[in-house]
Amino acid sequence: MTKDPLLEAVTPETKWYVVLRPFDGDHRYTRGEVVDTSGWTHRVRLEDQRYVAPLPHGAEVPEPDSDGFRFLTLDAEQEQKVPAKKRPVTQKAAKKQTGKRPTPTRK
Numbered sequence: 296m297t298k299d300p301l302l303e304a305v306t307p308e309t310k311w312y313v314v315l316r317p318f319d320g321d322h323r324y325t326r327g328e329v330v331d332t333s334g335w336t337h338r339v340r341l342e343d344q345r346y347v348a349p350l351p352h353g354a355e356v357p358e359p360d361s362d363g364f365r366f367l368t369l370d371a372e373q374e375q376k377v378p379a380k381k382r383p384v385t386q387k388a389a390k391k392q393t394g395k396r397p398t399p400t401r402k
Contacts, residue, residue: 311350312338313367318346329357329365
């Protein structure tokens with residue numbers, strides 16, 4: 296599959312990507328997690344299938360939490376635009392609720 300030149304021109308060059316949909320890799324990646332994809336061989340395929348997207352231009356890479364994971368934190372205005380069930384879930388909040396890392400659910 297060839298990339299659209301216009302899309303390539305406006306996509307920021309970054310090694311940092313945001314997880315859009317949960318998937319398994321080195322660990323269970325969760326929605327809203329910011330990851331360094333510099334060593335990934337299948338990043339383009341994951342991007343095409345909308346599992347990951349580049350960290351937006353100008354966005355700062357979040358600091359890692361106590362477990363070493365990085366998650367986006369939305370401000371109040373951004374959070375209102377995202378449906379509650381699709382908001383990023385922090386590892387810490389998920390562990391408090393269930394005692395384990397978050398897993399995707401189907402409805």
